Amino acid sequence: MHTQRIPSAVFSRRQFLRRTAVAGAFLVAPAHVLGLRAGTSPNEKLNLAGIGIGGQGASDLRELESENIVALCDVDLNHAGRIFKKYPSARRFTDYRKMLDEMKEIDAVVIATPDHHHAFASMAAIQRGKHVYCEKPLTHSVWEARRLAEAARAAKVATQMGNQGQASEQTRHLCECVWAGVIGPVREVHIWTDRPSRGLFDEYWPQGVARPGDRPPVPQGLEWDLWLGPAPERPYHSIYHPFRWRGWWDFGTGALGDIGCHAMDPVFRALKLGAPVSVEASSTRVNAETFPLGSMVTYHFPAREAAVQQINPHIRGMTGAAAGGIPMPACKLVWYDGGLRPPRPAGLPQGQLMGDNGRLLIGDEGFILGNQVYPERSAAAARAITDHLPPSPGHYREWVEACKGGKPAGSNFDWAGPLTEAVLLGNVALRVQLREDLTLGRLLWDAEHLKCPNLEEANQFVRRDYRAGWTL
Secondary structure: OOOEEOOOOOOOHHHHHHOOOOOOOOOOOOHHHHOOOOOOOOOOOOEEEEEOOOOHHHHHHHHOOOOEEEEEEOOEOOOOHHHHHHOOOOEEEOOHHHHHHHOOOOOEEEEOOOHHHHHHHHHHHHOOOOEEEEOOOOOOOHHHHHHHHHHHHHHOOOEEEOOHHHHOHHHHHHHHHHHOOOOOOEEEEEEEOOOOEOOOOOEOOOOOOOOOOOOOOOOOOEOHHHHHOOOOOOOOOOOOOOOHHHHEOOOOOHHHHHHHHHHOHHHHHHHOOOOOOEEEEEEOOOOOOEOOOOEEEEEEEOOEEEEOOOOOHHHHHHHOOOOOOEEEOOEEEEEEEOOOOOOOOOOOOOOOOOOOOEEEEEEOOEEEEOOEEEOHHHHHHHHOOOOOOOOOOOHHHHHHHHHOOOOOOOOOHHHHHHHHHHHHHHHHHOOHHHOOHHHOOOEEOEOOOOEOOOOHHHHHHOOOOOOOOOOO
């Protein structure tokens, strides 16, 4: 069977940056129209500060070395030591609040802390008028995502979440295919990942485990109390830091939070998805400490306004797409992690792999698996697309240009906030405390009021409590 292949669905972060794509939900308004603060000349360099630099933050800084890196903050002097040495002229800090108070010359911050600090570091910068780049997921809770988007909008600062694929050619072309109607209206989507495990003895991070009972000493150079930040107090253990915090409820957001903002972003753009109306979940055994080993989360979205994209008359004849745009009917999106996968779609050739990580959009007239369009009639329509969306200068460049008065970045917080809300709502449905109740029905969602109207017990997980001394 012949197919149309969209460029590879599996990207590294570095590959993301080399591709081009659309900005925001393809926003084109200049910053002064939207009221963004634009105090830096396009020819001037930004004064950047890195917050959380030992892991992904190091990669983010490397992509932004065209600007002035003036300050670095990390609670672990050993884990981040090589990055402190790489930028010897940057001032060193362990507390980002102290850094932001002392260094008024900072223009913008790059945040790559564990998830439970994202909202606090971002809000501290926004409240001081700093532009913000924050790694995904934008926040640790649904409520925090709403608060950050509102705060950034009010402060008129330039923002970007670190889901680099939004600036890729693949994201742009997926939108073009869907909006041209090459597979017809899409009513069902499946997205899956192998995380948190890559095999029986090879894990990205631990999940489905209990809190350790031993209490090893805090390593020299690690400020454990600052690492905990707003999270409940507990003894240090290497099972949390570095990196392995992702599977713990108090610190991370599991496989869904880690990959969802990457993998769902192209689908949200192509299908013009907003807030779901309900969510339901099933999983392996889950506890109050960590996420389960594997889970399935099903989101239900209402019908949306038709996607209007100029369609080549030849394509319209091949697909039956209406001149007024492709309908956007109610849609089900199913997320799988822990190595679970959806059933093979009818029409997929024997021997064609589904992959350990993937995306499947099922339309009335065909389907797109990863970046391949089926059947041949739909693939031919995809090859015939000539009306293309404008390219992106690159994910990081989008943000730099926005900081200097250009148009909003593609994953600015007005886009990233609602996307993160939807992604993290799935984690609410996975909570062990709700497990029995949610066997009886779906968890309904009132996005306007950030509430689950049919299960009051669920609302405690929409917004978390913070340790004394930490407020948002």
